[in-house]
Amino acid sequence: MQNLLDLDMAGLKAWLAQIGEKPFRANQLLRWIYSRGESDFSAMTDLARTFREKLPEVAEIRLPKVVSDKISDDGTRKFLMDVGASNLIETVFIPEADRGTLCVSTQVGCALDCSFCSTGKQGFNRNLTTAEIIGQLWLANKALGFDPAGERIISNVVIMGMGEPLANFDALVPALNLMLDDHAYGLSRRRVTVSTSGIVSAMDRLREACPTALAVSLHAPNDALRDVLVPINQKYPLSELMAACKRYLENAPRDFITFEYVMLDGVNDNPAQARELVTLITRAKFRCKFNLIPFNPFPGSPYRRSSRERISAFANVLIGAGFVTTVRKTRGDDIDAACGQLAGQVQDKTRRVERLRIEEVRA
Numbered sequence: 001m002q003n004l005l006d007l008d009m010a011g012l013k014a015w016l017a018q019i020g021e022k023p024f025r026a027n028q029l030l031r032w033i034y035s036r037g038e039s040d041f042s043a044m045t046d047l048a049r050t051f052r053e054k055l056p057e058v059a060e061i062r063l064p065k066v067v068s069d070k071i072s073d074d075g076t077r078k079f080l081m082d083v084g085a086s087n088l089i090e091t092v093f094i095p096e097a098d099r100g101t102l103c104v105s106t107q108v109g110c111a112l113d114c115s116f117c118s119t120g121k122q123g124f125n126r127n128l129t130t131a132e133i134i135g136q137l138w139l140a141n142k143a144l145g146f147d148p149a150g151e152r153i154i155s156n157v158v159i160m161g162m163g164e165p166l167a168n169f170d171a172l173v174p175a176l177n178l179m180l181d182d183h184a185y186g187l188s189r190r191r192v193t194v195s196t197s198g199i200v201s202a203m204d205r206l207r208e209a210c211p212t213a214l215a216v217s218l219h220a221p222n223d224a225l226r227d228v229l230v231p232i233n234q235k236y237p238l239s240e241l242m243a244a245c246k247r248y249l250e251n252a253p254r255d256f257i258t259f260e261y262v263m264l265d266g267v268n269d270n271p272a273q274a275r276e277l278v279t280l281i282t283r284a285k286f287r288c289k290f291n292l293i294p295f296n297p298f299p300g301s302p303y304r305r306s307s308r309e310r311i312s313a314f315a316n317v318l319i320g321a322g323f324v325t326t327v328r329k330t331r332g333d334d335i336d337a338a339c340g341q342l343a344g345q346v347q348d349k350t351r352r353v354e355r356l357r358i359e360e361v362r363a
Ligand code: SF4
Pocket: 110, 111, 112, 113, 114, 117, 118, 119, 120, 121, 161, 162, 163, 164, 197, 217
């Protein structure tokens, strides 16, 4: 049985050919499933009756199951979704005056183990399928609906939830294609942002396959510190990461890279480190913006949030050097939906949680 949510336009056309149907049916199916949010084949009234009757025998529209839907005091809404075998993922909607952003997960947990990240501490179970990635947008769209002007409430998508998106490349790209496809969600490329910790080889592949906006979790101005905070840096050091960012923008010179930088008290937040960051980026010579993220402490974390004064002193160095710099508002703290707090529930296959407990006992 084919889950249609696993297929983008090209995949759908190939599957239709296999079952002896015409390619134009792909446009019809995408419009029904994504633009109109329909999951019942019998309601897809402009499909030929014979095709409509055949569909339930060969295909299904299988979504993750929403097990909780909480709204924070500031309007942030967190969906907890069951993807089977006691694994839960999180999807968060963040309303703002001029946009509505959905933060989507790509893995159950994360294998990369950044030292400040709550998701990383949960360990890793598996990659999500394309259906489970795009299904988060489908379900959130259904729950949020349209505004009074008939516009979709979700105007932007950030692939920044649980997991490292580029470590799940093959499932991610068809989901991105569906977000951008005019027959499906029709979002502009600049309104879909993939956030990576810096898997250089996959950044090059994304540029070829589906060049959405790109955010890079930087968090440190030099290799010595980044090796500790973002261990993938040991494989792809800053010189390689900067070169990959530059290549990413080669075909889109008006675009920019967003650098995410979590503010950890006394670790990466002093003005000298901001100046080091300026030197690093100025040498690399490409357009970028900085997004400073006040750290959200979680139980067992070794770090504290930088004070407001330290964050503004750091921001002022970057702004003084001519970089657009924003400080992210902490949203949804009361429902654990803030950045770095997405933890879901992971049946950990890496034994990371167990190892951490052993280390804690030894310490
Ligand atoms: S910050 Fe991102 S890449 Fe690092 S452990 Fe957390 S989810 Fe994984």
